[in-house]
Amino acid sequence: MKVNGKHFRTIWVDKDNPEIIKIIDQRHLPHEFIIEELKTVTDFATAIKEMHVRGAGLIGATAGFAMYCAAISSPENNFSTSINNAARKLIKTRPTATNLAWAVNRQLKAMAEVESREEKIKKAFTTAKQTADEDASFCRRIGEHGLEIIKEISKRKKGEPVNILTHCNAGWLAFVDYGSATAPIYAAHNSGIKVHVWVDETRPWLQGAGLTCWELGGEKVPHTLISDNTGGHLMQHGMVDMVITGTDRTTYTGDVANKIGTYLKALAASDNNIPFYVALPSSTFDWRINDGLKEIPIEERSADEVLYIKGLSSQNKLEKISICPAGTRAANFAFDVTPARLITGLITERGIVKADKDAILSLYPEYR
Amino acid sequence: MKVNGKHFRTIWVDKDNPEIIKIIDQRHLPHEFIIEELKTVTDFATAIKEMHVRGAGLIGATAGFAMYCAAISSPENNFSTSINNAARKLIKTRPTATNLAWAVNRQLKAMAEVESREEKIKKAFTTAKQTADEDASFCRRIGEHGLEIIKEISKRKKGEPVNILTHCNAGWLAFVDYGSATAPIYAAHNSGIKVHVWVDETRPWLQGAGLTCWELGGEKVPHTLISDNTGGHLMQHGMVDMVITGTDRTTYTGDVANKIGTYLKALAASDNNIPFYVALPSSTFDWRINDGLKEIPIEERSADEVLYIKGLSSQNKLEKISICPAGTRAANFAFDVTPARLITGLITERGIVKADKDAILSLYPEYR
Numbered sequence: 062m063k064v065n066g067k068h069f070r071t072i073w074v075d076k077d078n079p080e081i082i083k084i085i086d087q088r089h090l091p092h093e094f095i096i097e098e099l100k101t102v103t104d105f106a107t108a109i110k111e112m113h114v115r116g117a118g119l120i121g122a123t124a125g126f127a128m129y130c131a132a133i134s135s136p137e138n139n140f141s142t143s144i145n146n147a148a149r150k151l152i153k154t155r156p157t158a159t160n161l162a163w164a165v166n167r168q169l170k171a172m173a174e175v176e177s178r179e180e181k182i183k184k185a186f187t188t189a190k191q192t193a194d195e196d197a198s199f200c201r202r203i204g205e206h207g208l209e210i211i212k213e214i215s216k217r218k219k220g221e222p223v224n225i226l227t228h229c230n231a232g233w234l235a236f237v238d239y240g241s242a243t244a245p246i247y248a249a250h251n252s253g254i255k256v257h258v259w260v261d262e263t264r265p266w267l268q269g270a271g272l273t274c275w276e277l278g279g280e281k282v283p284h285t286l287i288s289d290n291t292g293g294h295l296m297q298h299g300m301v302d303m304v305i306t307g308t309d310r311t312t313y314t315g316d317v318a319n320k321i322g323t324y325l326k327a328l329a330a331s332d333n334n335i336p337f338y339v340a341l342p343s344s345t346f347d348w349r350i351n352d353g354l355k356e357i358p359i360e361e362r363s364a365d366e367v368l369y370i371k372g373l374s375s376q377n378k379l380e381k382i383s384i385c386p387a388g389t390r391a392a393n394f395a396f397d398v399t400p401a402r403l404i405t406g407l408i409t410e411r412g413i414v415k416a417d418k419d420a421i422l423s424l425y426p427e428y429r
Numbered sequence: 430m431k432v433n434g435k436h437f438r439t440i441w442v443d444k445d446n447p448e449i450i451k452i453i454d455q456r457h458l459p460h461e462f463i464i465e466e467l468k469t470v471t472d473f474a475t476a477i478k479e480m481h482v483r484g485a486g487l488i489g490a491t492a493g494f495a496m497y498c499a500a501i502s503s504p505e506n507n508f509s510t511s512i513n514n515a516a517r518k519l520i521k522t523r524p525t526a527t528n529l530a531w532a533v534n535r536q537l538k539a540m541a542e543v544e545s546r547e548e549k550i551k552k553a554f555t556t557a558k559q560t561a562d563e564d565a566s567f568c569r570r571i572g573e574h575g576l577e578i579i580k581e582i583s584k585r586k587k588g589e590p591v592n593i594l595t596h597c598n599a600g601w602l603a604f605v606d607y608g609s610a611t612a613p614i615y616a617a618h619n620s621g622i623k624v625h626v627w628v629d630e631t632r633p634w635l636q637g638a639g640l641t642c643w644e645l646g647g648e649k650v651p652h653t654l655i656s657d658n659t660g661g662h663l664m665q666h667g668m669v670d671m672v673i674t675g676t677d678r679t680t681y682t683g684d685v686a687n688k689i690g691t692y693l694k695a696l697a698a699s700d701n702n703i704p705f706y707v708a709l710p711s712s713t714f715d716w717r718i719n720d721g722l723k724e725i726p727i728e729e730r731s732a733d734e735v736l737y738i739k740g741l742s743s744q745n746k747l748e749k750i751s752i753c754p755a756g757t758r759a760a761n762f763a764f765d766v767t768p769a770r771l772i773t774g775l776i777t778e779r780g781i782v783k784a785d786k787d788a789i790l791s792l793y794p795e796y797r
Binding site: 259284285291292325389397 | 459460627630631632633635638639642643646652653654655656657658659660661662663665688689690692693694696697700722727735736737738739740741742743748749750751752753754756757758759760761762764765766
């Protein structure tokens with residue numbers, strides 16, 4: 062998508078040196094646009110763990126390239142041990158995101174198909190690129206399917222703006238391109254349908270305020286920033302026509318682990334009869350577990366992310382400020398699980414499906 | 430309650446000059462403890478509007494003293510017009526808080542009972558003090574009634590800590606003393622029951638992070654700060670035993686207008702069968718309206734409160750930082766309404782009552 066009018070993806074191969082992978086270091090957005098080069102497995106692991114990159118699809122794509130980088134740096138005589146160590150190291154970085162293990166395992170499987178170190182490196186490169194390209198193409202198709210829902214609401218509202226609430230950033234910055242939750246919004250906006258997005262700021266990391274506002278601004282989609290507390294009130298007063306969020310892991314039974322606070326918005330949508338959609342490429346499904354609440358591990362991050370907030374000071378300097386008395390204890394659960402019963406539908410690259418086992422497995426029969 | 434071991438109320442009459450009213454300027458908490466002198470009606474109106482003081486009971490108490498100040502400054506020949514102008518000016522400052530109009534009208538009624546300017550001033554002074562003292566005493570009694578609920582849970586948990594979630598600040602800082610939501614917590618803590626409080630940070634103004642953490646710390650009540658997104662997850666996982674919030678206006682039918690986001694926590698409590706209590710002195714009831722969602726006016730405050738966050742920088746300086754791209758639009762609704770059906774009970778100075786018309790009017794038969 063566009064940054065100051067120029068097209069970018071969130072991750073790409075350096076055009077001069079294919080052993081260097083480039084990313085947008087998202088920690089500095091929206092205040093600075095910094096491109097970072099990743100060269101070692103440690104670079105990649107840090108970038109994922111410390112959230113230089115984040116979001117379901119982008120974590121997967123980054124993990125894919127990380128495994129290619131691991132292959133490059135693994136010596137002939139110790140290749141398999143070295144690669145498996147890298148795989149373990151990477152999978153540990155973020156426990157909730159399912160795309161991470163999915164992309165790593167895809168690479169292990171792909172490399173196992175060929176013999177020599179050289180072939181394995183080549184295979185890892187094409188698989189990494191394929192994983193990234195697939196993510197972009199799946200998101201584009203999510204946009205096409207989701208567009209139909211927005212079209213319908215727009216027609217019912219006789220062309221009045223369709224008000225869509227989103228939580229966190231499931232935009233192109235969370236994927237390789239287009240985004241999941243934002244793909245239908247961009248598709249609608251680009252086809253001339255009037256949309257307006259309520260952007261949850263999404264504490265503690267403020268991905269909504271920092272990233273979603275930034276990318277909607279880049280595409281000139283009308284939007285309004287709100288505190289995470291606000292969505293319920295808006296829904297009670299008819300100011301929200303639909304909710305679309307992303308997901309970091311979705312069980313094949315339709316439970317959705319997404320950014321902490323998603324569950325609260327799903328409850329409010331349900332209480333006010335507002336459609337609540339979750340958009341995801343199929344790489345985000347977890348085909349092994351059926352009870353999201355009991356089985357999806359929820360990442361706990363540093364208390365500092367709650368105790369301190371980063372932003373731009375009046376002197377145009379990035380500052381970290383404390384919002385509470387010194388010595389305050391904080392807890393920082395990064396995700397929550399929204400049970401399938403609260404979800405109107407899942408928007409996937411293959412179409413829109415009810416959040417239940419039979420419907421999901423009908424759309425993805427290969428996982429039966 | 431205690432500030433560094435010394436007892437304070439939130440508002441008091443200067444001991445040397447009874448025409449000067451003192452408050453804690455809460456905008457600077459928790460980073461600085463600043464006492465402000467209020468001398469003119471404009472001082473009072475600014476202090477209420479700009480949230481030097483805030484919270485249901487304290488707004489009422491401040492309005493009471495503001496009317497006393499208005500009486501002092503009203504000339505003999507124009508007393509009634511001057512007083513009524515002050516009343517109108519004060520009532521306009523915060524549209525949602527019901528204690529504001531209640532306290533102002535109480536003063537108008539009290540002053541109407543006597544004849545001379547001198548008597549009216551004297552009457553206004555005693556009424557202001559009475560309003561403040563009553564608030565403190567009502568909150569103390571709320572504590573006694575709420576204590577019984579906490580005792581019961583503590584017994585069921587065999588003395589394990591009772592985990593109480595609260596939103597915003599309905600502590601002693603929001604009243605004259607003790608607080609509403611915090612009164613039962615302080616009562617339990619002081620009677621040796623183990624409690625632990627989950628404190629919602631409460632964006633945009635961060636009253637939870639700044640004020641509730643500060644006052645719980647002052648009384649040494651164990652507590653953990655969380656982002657507003659977190660409560661649902663905690664409730665899903667059995668980490669919350671009860672919720673207690675305050676309220677800025679409660680209809681006689683049991684609907685509760687409180688800090689934005691309260692409704693989301695009430696939905697989550699209901700979805701997880703967790704008791705959700707609202708604590709209030711009867712001054713917070715609105716006896717005229719029966720549909721909170723349709724009839725309670727919801728204050729919209731400046732977008733800047735969403736776009737910027739204030740806190741202490743690493744150089745120990747108070748800084749205001751921007752959290753989103755320049756030019757972002759924001760909306761800032763200060764309250765939402767939680768429908769009576771989601772509320773387990775109201776803890777009042779007269780006892781605990783179901784959030785419904787018949788129950789409330791049985792406890793307050795004088796308002797039938």
